[in-house]
Amino acid sequence: MHLIRDLITRHKNGDAIGITSVCSAHPLVIEATFKHALRVHAPLVLIEATSNQVNQDGGYTGMVPADFRKFVETIAEKTDFPLDRLVLGGDHLGPNAWTALSAEEAMTKAEIMVADYVRAGFSKIHLDCSMSCADDPAPLPERTIAERAARLCKAAEQAYEGDPAGAPAYVIGTEVPVPGGAAEDLDTLAVTSPEAALATLDMHLTLFRSSGLGAAWDRVIATVVQPGVEFDHMKVVDYRPEAATALSDAIVPVDHIVFEAHSTDYQPPEALAALVRDHFAILKVGPGVTFALREALWALDAIERETITETKRANLRDTAIARMQAEPGNWQRYYHESGDALGLQLQYSLSDRIRYYWPDAQIAQAQQQLFDNLREHQPPLPLLSQYLPVAYAAVRAGEATLDPIDLVVAHIGATLDAYHGACNPDA
Template structure:
């Protein structure tokens, strides 16, 4: 098997002014679609789990890093994806899920998370310590840099424990100008850092790494996160403004890194292409893909309502809303709480509830009800017009394929942008 040369991969992305999509989700339907798409395009893809989604305690998905990697590799094998085309990583590895704990407690949890990710075989570690913890008086750039170094030290120690059976050490992504996981709360922000601030952060972090003897690890820092200014709220998308990054090229010329863009969800193709032109070689996406999944499932519920007797329906939407209201912790900071926002917000906090036992049972019933059902093509077109063109005759429903086609709409957009498509 061809060895994965991570440093060379990121070097080539920078030289060729291309990009790679980083899919940040633990949703199996989304990941299955990603694998199918990747196999068809023969493209490199990064799959990352976020720290609140997957961690050593199970996260909201119930998966540890070992479980997550096993699931991803299983889906890759099922779809014939070559492992040298796949990078598994950790998004926002740090204290984010434990902000209510003291700094010592939160950092201990973060260290356990980072160690678990590396020992599970994750190869791209985004270290994110840019959050004020419960007893922090301040969380300035020095504290952020020191904590990044501390977590990298733990990662390197963890790799030593498994290096005898794994010849590929992890690479790192740093940067303090980090949008919060899953979208910011409020109207979004177009604030971006200057090149001078980037270089100051970089120098400070480098010094903290060297204090801990992490020169070798520093040589494996491949990307820096910079806030693109692109963002989204429940019902609005803040577009990327390329002119704010006219200075970024000087940073890229001076340093060996690529830029990594977070919160690129829902951006138009032309905006994503401009990001790639401006040096963003990693485009992270998550909520947009689970939003597409949710759209497809809700469309299937509408089709079910037209074809299945009431007493035999899945009642999936009602079950989801009931679960969200019974356990509001995943959305209460983001939503007012009305049904429209719970169901259709771009934040897609609904993604936290698909693993509920009741929701899983309702989803299974929906698929059972519709699978192989022969219906007028116009009925499917009515609810999924962007994935089914036929309006005459009859079609046999394959729920999984319809979901896959819906998710592909976003994957195709990202693929074109990463290939530096001309728009």
């Protein structure tokens, strides 16, 4: 854990540096992350799984924490990325996956999950107990949230059996609205007040110490706040530094703790750089990279339509839309349009609910057929320039081949470039 703690120490000592946290379970996104890190000589890679993606019940990926670690490490080895530069994190670890249960039942399951993450070697643990369970008031009182976070921290500490120098680092707090982008259209967005941010820290500190977790508190590296960045289905709220000046200043005197910014997806490079400068030193990205994945796959589908005879086409795009319509469980609570407007949301919403569908057997088969078709009939450079100009430039520069995976990885890499530049302004 010393890698990320050392980075936070450098930031607290005045270096305007940060770290990108890639929150995705898609193998092509993870492959792109490792290849990008090798290309830009990044000192470490931070990849996180959420409590909904990965838990002891399998989450929506079907993986328990140990499975996810093996999954990520296999991709790292495939790309020749050194495992000693890989940090795994657990995001929004708490009762989120079990809010239909009573608070006690959900917290018991959350304790098991957090312990499993720690035993599996995840060393950055975000304790998030902000969500109400079946028998809870809404919203939860701040003290209840902090008490539950301390309870989960104790479970994590008890599960860790390694070298004390490698004990887990913790992140506390949560952003508003919920993870993954706003569920409704954005009208206004309030920046967390300095008073609220400091009160959260003080309450957690008090409860951690009263629970015998003083040593764990020394390993709290960040708190999650709302810096004024968010996205909904079709809009992005960009970071405005002047609106967050007081919040930014408030964390400066707080020892060993920075801000972690969620929902930074789709922020322009200059906004990302300003966030890191203003002590939001951990930048989370999830839908932003899977949105780039979908862009690349749709572009390859368009190239296929122009180069492959109709009877042999994979028709990935049509297959994915049909499967989303047949199995609406992952989007129907969020998308409320109908007709053509719904079609736009299914494909192009910035919340990117399509990311839940890539493991679907029919979609995966269509993707594989698309890749096979384009390996047999390589895309002509003019079509590559038309549909995937970033990948075209990488091919022309000798940095990518015409293999479909290389083209997808190059396109995702453009999103990661903006984050790397923000987190490493002097690189």
